Amino acid sequence: MTGIQLTPQDTIERGLALAAAEGADGCVVLVAETSSTNLRWANNTLTTNGAMRGSSVTVIATVGAGEGTAAGVVGRSSVTDDSLREIVSAAITTARAAGPAEDASPLVDGTTGADWDLEPEETTVGVFEKFAPSLGESLKRATAEERRLYGFANHEVVTLYVGSSTGLRVRQALPRGYVSSTGKNTDLSHSAWVGTATRDFTDVDALALDAELTRRLGWAQRTVSVDAGRHPTILPPAAVADLMTYLFWQLDGRDAFEGRTVFSKAGGGTRLGDTLSSQPVNLHSDPAIAGLEAFAFAVARSSGGSSSVFDNGLTLAATDWIRGGKLEHLMTSRYTAGLIDAPTATPDIENYVISVDGATGSTDDLVAGLDNGLLVTCLWYIRMVDPQTLLLTGLTRDGVYLVENGEVTGAVNNFRFNESPVDLLSRFTTAGATVPSYSREWGDYFSRTATPPLLIPDFNMSSVSQAN
Amino acid sequence: MPDIDASFLALPRQELAAAALQRARDLGATFAEFRLERIRSESISLRDSVLENAKDDEDLGLAVRVIHDGTWGFAAGVALTTDEAVILAEQAVNMAQVSRPINAETIELADEPTYEDASWVSSYEIDPFSVPRAEKVALLTDYSDRLLKAEGVAHVSVHVATIHECKYYANTAGTSYTQQRVRIGPDITAHAVAEDRFDSMSSVAPPAGRGWEYMTGTGWNWDEELAQIPAWLAEKMAAPAVEAGTYDVVIDPSNLWLTIHESIGHATELDRALGYEANYAGTSFATLDQLGTLKYGSPVMHVTGDRTAENGLSTVGYDDEGVAGQQWDLVKDGVLVGYQVDRRMAKKNEDVLGTPRSNGCAYADSSGHIPIQRMANVSLQPAADGPSTEELISRVKNGIFIVGDKSWSIDMQRYNFQFTGQRFYKITDGKLEGQLRDVAYQATTTDFWGSMEAVGGPQTYVLGGALNCGKAEPGQSGAVSHGCPSALFRGVRILNTTQEAGR
Numbered sequence: 025m026t027g028i029q030l031t032p033q034d035t036i037e038r039g040l041a042l043a044a045a046e047g048a049d050g051c052v053v054l055v056a057e058t059s060s061t062n063l064r065w066a067n068n069t070l071t072t073n074g075a076m077r078g079s080s081v082t083v084i085a086t087v088g089a090g091e092g093t094a095a096g097v098v099g100r101s102s103v104t105d106d107s108l109r110e111i112v113s114a115a116i117t118t119a120r121a122a123g124p125a126e127d128a129s130p131l132v133d134g135t136t137g138a139d140w141d142l143e144p145e146e147t148t149v150g151v152f153e154k155f156a157p158s159l160g161e162s163l164k165r166a167t168a169e170e171r172r173l174y175g176f177a178n179h180e181v182v183t184l185y186v187g188s189s190t191g192l193r194v195r196q197a198l199p200r201g202y203v204s205s206t207g208k209n210t211d212l213s214h215s216a217w218v219g220t221a222t223r224d225f226t227d228v229d230a231l232a233l234d235a236e237l238t239r240r241l242g243w244a245q246r247t248v249s250v251d252a253g254r255h256p257t258i259l260p261p262a263a264v265a266d267l268m269t270y271l272f273w274q275l276d277g278r279d280a281f282e283g284r285t286v287f288s289k290a291g292g293g294t295r296l297g298d299t300l301s302s303q304p305v306n307l308h309s310d311p312a313i314a315g316l317e318a319f320a321f322a323v324a325r326s327s328g329g330s331s332s333v334f335d336n337g338l339t340l341a342a343t344d345w346i347r348g349g350k351l352e353h354l355m356t357s358r359y360t361a362g363l364i365d366a367p368t369a370t371p372d373i374e375n376y377v378i379s380v381d382g383a384t385g386s387t388d389d390l391v392a393g394l395d396n397g398l399l400v401t402c403l404w405y406i407r408m409v410d411p412q413t414l415l416l417t418g419l420t421r422d423g424v425y426l427v428e429n430g431e432v433t434g435a436v437n438n439f440r441f442n443e444s445p446v447d448l449l450s451r452f453t454t455a456g457a458t459v460p461s462y463s464r465e466w467g468d469y470f471s472r473t474a475t476p477p478l479l480i481p482d483f484n485m486s487s488v489s490q491a492n
Numbered sequence: 493m494p495d496i497d498a499s500f501l502a503l504p505r506q507e508l509a510a511a512a513l514q515r516a517r518d519l520g521a522t523f524a525e526f527r528l529e530r531i532r533s534e535s536i537s538l539r540d541s542v543l544e545n546a547k548d549d550e551d552l553g554l555a556v557r558v559i560h561d562g563t564w565g566f567a568a569g570v571a572l573t574t575d576e577a578v579i580l581a582e583q584a585v586n587m588a589q590v591s592r593p594i595n596a597e598t599i600e601l602a603d604e605p606t607y608e609d610a611s612w613v614s615s616y617e618i619d620p621f622s623v624p625r626a627e628k629v630a631l632l633t634d635y636s637d638r639l640l641k642a643e644g645v646a647h648v649s650v651h652v653a654t655i656h657e658c659k660y661y662a663n664t665a666g667t668s669y670t671q672q673r674v675r676i677g678p679d680i681t682a683h684a685v686a687e688d689r690f691d692s693m694s695s696v697a698p699p700a701g702r703g704w705e706y707m708t709g710t711g712w713n714w715d716e717e718l719a720q721i722p723a724w725l726a727e728k729m730a731a732p733a734v735e736a737g738t739y740d741v742v743i744d745p746s747n748l749w750l751t752i753h754e755s756i757g758h759a760t761e762l763d764r765a766l767g768y769e770a771n772y773a774g775t776s777f778a779t780l781d782q783l784g785t786l787k788y789g790s791p792v793m794h795v796t797g798d799r800t801a802e803n804g805l806s807t808v809g810y811d812d813e814g815v816a817g818q819q820w821d822l823v824k825d826g827v828l829v830g831y832q833v834d835r836r837m838a839k840k841n842e843d844v845l846g847t848p849r850s851n852g853c854a855y856a857d858s859s860g861h862i863p864i865q866r867m868a869n870v871s872l873q874p875a876a877d878g879p880s881t882e883e884l885i886s887r888v889k890n891g892i893f894i895v896g897d898k899s900w901s902i903d904m905q906r907y908n909f910q911f912t913g914q915r916f917y918k919i920t921d922g923k924l925e926g927q928l929r930d931v932a933y934q935a936t937t938t939d940f941w942g943s944m945e946a947v948g949g950p951q952t953y954v955l956g957g958a959l960n961c962g963k964a965e966p967g968q969s970g971a972v973s974h975g976c977p978s979a980l981f982r983g984v985r986i987l988n989t990t991q992e993a994g995r
Contacts (some may be wrong), residue, residue: 029571029721050748058528058724059817060966062965062966063591063594064965065769066768066769066770067597067767067768068592068596068764069594069595069596069597070563070591070595070596071768072566072862072864073565073566073585073587073588073590073591074566074567074568074861074862074966075566075567075568075583075586075587075860076567076568076860077568077569078553078567078570078860080551096546097545097546097547097548098549099548099549099550099552100549100550100552101550101552101553101570102552102553102570102571102572105882110502110542114548115582118546118625120549121624121625122543122546122625122626122629123543125543126542128540141536149587149590151585152590156590156594159594160593160594163594165594167596167894172767174767174770174771175771176772176965177773178895178965178966204771204772204917204965205771206770206771208770212767212775213598215770217771246554282646282647282683283646283647283685283690283694284647284683284685284690288685288690289607290688300816300916311887318947325546325547326545327544328537328544328545328548331537332531342859363573365789365921381778386784404774404901404903404904405901405903405904406901407899407900408899409899409910409932409989409992410549410930410990410993411690412689412690412988413990413993413995415989415992415993416898416903417932417992418901419902419903419904419908419911420873420902421774421904422904440903440908440910440934441994442910442987442989442992442993447993447994448741452669453556459745461882464540467966468965468966468967484994486910486934486992487934487985488909489903489907490777490905490906490907490908490936491777491903491904491907492905492908
């Protein structure tokens with residue numbers, strides 16, 4: 025490979041110039057610079073680690089196609105000034121060979137953002153400067169106290185640059201980190217889990233996480249067998265995020281319009297405007313939510329159900345998906361907004377907050393108010409069984425507890441559940457205050473969530489799992 | 493056999509490797525390995541015969557992994573220069589040094605023969621990237637049109653993923669190889685929408701270690717299947733709901749491959765059994781102390797691990813630690829007899845495993861990720877003179893025949909699982925009586941495999957698989973095939989999924 029590595033800004037300017045010179049009608053160039061670092065441990069010792077850098081360039085060229093517009097999309101890593109010409113050329117050739125794109129729209133206009141000239145941000149192993157020693161100490165303590173720790177800490181920074189032939193120049197750097205840690209007793213008969221998201225690891229103390237694991241493992245000094253069935257169940261914010269992230273991903277407007285999802289109306293169209301829950305529950309996204317910041321503009325390297333490569337750079341606005349229990353918006357590109365007769369496009373945003381009007385208190389407060397039931401700390405291997413009801417199956421893991429007379433009194437066996445998060449929005453009887461949460465199942469991919477704890481009076485535990 | 497892509501061979505593989513490995517040696521690494529990987533991927537999607545997305549990606553980068561002071565260190569980057577290679581070696585050593593205080597276990601690797609400048613190419617005929625995009629889209633449009641024009645089909649989704657993977661590997665022990673693999677994954681689904689419900693019917697064509705010839709009829713009969721899907725879908729829309737209970741079931745390979753993947757493939761990964769995945773994908777009930785004694789299933793159960801199967805998604809010439817592809821037993825006569833291991837686990841557990849060799853199960857899904865213990869093609873072997881699927885069905889008085897995969901889930905020790913499928917046929921007195929709907933089967937792994945009364949013959953054997961098996965932190969995606977015959981199970985718990993939803 026020869027050639028000169030370009031800055032992201034130069035890649036975009038040269039790419040757009042090359043596209044214009046080769047006859048493209050329009051062009052968008054996306055450059056993503058990523059860096060990440062991680063530590064992984066198991067059986068009280070470090071197992072793997074890494075420091076990775078990545079760079080990718082995506083060129084979206086548009087050309088006239090009959091009475092419409094066609095797009096060609098080509099992505100590459102490790103781009104130099106020499107290879108950029110090949111990529112742009114390939115994107116134009118691909119566009120010319122394609123028919124008119126169904127989702128074609130004028131490319132997004134814009135100006136140059138104030139931070140456009142800044143270099144990509146990076147993370148290094150130094151982000152663990154405070155965390156690593158406390159992790160080391162917690163691993164030693166666990167060994168001395170005959171516990172075992174297993175976990176993963178990851179930090180990454182993605183700096184995204186988007187430039188278009190219509191003048192748009194936007195840049196944003198987003199850090200993201202998380203820790204997930206599992207503790208077991210020596211004979212491996214009991215497990216506990218804690219997880220948290222962070223932006224920079226300055227607020228994460230491995231010793232504090234270990235202390236919480238130790239507290240939960242202490243609850244397992246008494247073990248109780250509970251049969252499958254419908255049980256009063258408290259889902260802490262992490263477990264609520266496990267379920268509601270799946271609901272969030274089902275908000276595709278086009279699939280609903282075509283009659284394929286739980287948000288499709290019987291007989292045709294979508295359930296927009298329908299009351300999904302009699303409870304005052306809200307599902308909201310906003311790229312500017314403090315602590316859950318997401319990209320403030322649309323990024324689409326491919327067109328899909330309700331995303332469009334023509335929408336790259338579209339400003340994302342705060343969106344109520346569900347407000348007061350009513351379905352307010354589905355995810356749409358500009359094209360699909362027209363298709364489903366929505367007034368404006370509401371693209372996907374990489375965060376969400378679920379809240380219940382007037383709800384206060386913590387998971388512990390919900391526990392204090394429960395006479396007899398289960399506390400389920402996290403869920404796992406969640407998959408859709410029936411799209412019509414959004415019936416999901418999955419399992420409890422690493423921490424199911426018995427609640428009696430307002431206190432945790434022991435650890436309980438694991439279960440397989442079959443439940444629909446849409447139904448749960450109607451069936452919960454008590455909610456707590458919304459707090460930042462970290463989904464055990466999806467948090468490594470989608471960690472910008474805030475959710476309340478919920479009490480479900482009749483959570484469907486379909487069968488017992490022997491796993492521990 | 494196709495040649496290794498000339499443009500990959502033209503990259504400065506040896507120079508980059510030499511620079512990285514020498515720098516690692518100079519810094520005191522006792523072992524170092526270098527990978528240069530280029531992964532081309534193409535994704536083509538059609539919605540109702542209209543091209544929705546066609547994306548062409550390439551991921552090219554380099555990685556260095558070292559053992560320094562008994563501790564792993566890993567670094568990856570994208571600039572293909574010797575300076576970058578040297579920097580990555582330094583970063584990898586630095587990672588090892590930073591990690592050393594929290595490493596309580598000296599890393600040692602099982603010995604392995606060296607293979608100098610070896611070369612290997614997977615079995616395929618037509619490189620998908622050599623076929624013009626328009627030709628591919630035209631074929632998929634034709635397939636879509638055939639389904640769309642059928643009565644009762646409201647929508648059609650078509651997606652085809654193709655991957656062309658080139659890898660150069662070198663280590664300080666003297667092994668070096670260049671390897672090229674191609675894989676393809678089609679997904680064709682017809683949707684029906686009625687006033688009160690909707691449903692879908694997907695092709696059961698598995699992803700395969702084949703080239704574009706797979707989409708035109710080599711290895712799969714598209715004409716026959718596409719002609720049948722609308723009728724299958726219409727029958728499913730009109731089918732009665734299953735009555736929950738206990739049934740004998742005959743499971744087609746198009747469904748059983750996924751049960752094998754989840755309940756045997758992952759359960760016999762030694763890293764899981766030893767706790768290395770405990771925080772993420774989980775552990776395994778099949779612990780090392782049970783090797784040779786655990787009754788995994790019935791005596792007709794024979795499961796192999798295989799990195800050599802033709803057209804297998806996990807088939808390689810050499811793994812990502814320089815170990816040659818092999819085949820071995822995992823379950824024999826229903827008893828656990830082996831695991832999937834990499835060099836570190838082989839060395840650490842050689843006394844229990846009874847062998848000093850890795851069986852070649854290290855894999856990283858890109859240059860940006862560290863190699864981890866990954867699944868071989870794990871397959872259930874047919875009975876040499878075994879029955880046909882029809883003969884298996886004929887042995888059932890009141891049961892269900894299950895075809896195609898859909899929903900899947902299993903617990904973190906691989907005990908409790910639940911699967912659905914594409915089609916479920918009621919069996920009465922040995923004969924199929926039309927489809928049922930809302931079916932899921934739920935079982936415990938050893939109970940389920942213990943209830944396997946018979947496996948079909950070689951004529952029923954099909955190589956299924958998946959492109960997207962997830963594992964590790966940070967997450968990696970692996971492709972793996974699973975072959976199996978049809979099989980008969982007695983007394984399996986069947987759920988009605990509508991009732992499970994409380995309706």
